[in-house]
Amino acid sequence: MKLYQLHSKQALPISKSKAWDFLSDPGNLKVITPEHMEFTILSGADRPMFPGQIIQYKVSPFPGYTTKWVTEITQVKEGDYFVDEQRFGPYALWHHKHFIKEIDGGVEMEDIIDYKIPLGVLGQIAHPIIVKNQLKKIFEFREKKLIKLFGTVEGAPKTITYKSF
Incomplete structure (x- = not known):
């Protein structure tokens, strides 16, 4: 079974604390x-993020297919990073x-x-045709939405890269 990796970077002209407050609030997911994914938090997002937190969602990644997705916040370093891992889902x-780090003019996510x-x-056949494209669209939507909410750092590169192992 192949392992895939998506790597995304985006700069925002906001403080590290503002970025952390927004990104670490599960409700902001x-x-x-994208609206067409019908993303709904079912439980677990009613308190600030902490290691061991279980968050349950309902999501429709593709038309006609809705699934529950359960993630656990496994690591948190306040203001710097957090890690979520799927416990049940697609x-x-x-x-x-x-990760959030300070850069000239704001932060890099x-x-x-x-x-x-x-x-x-x-699944390997479906990856380049369906899954990779869907993830790319989700991260492009996020990039545009975050620019709309917070602006952009002029000259800062935005990247989305993929690897398979």
């Missing part, structure tokens, strides 16, 4: 997720690291997602 593995697709060879 709905704000930065992926065979989902490990998502969120960095996401590193290591994931595996279920269904063996069928």
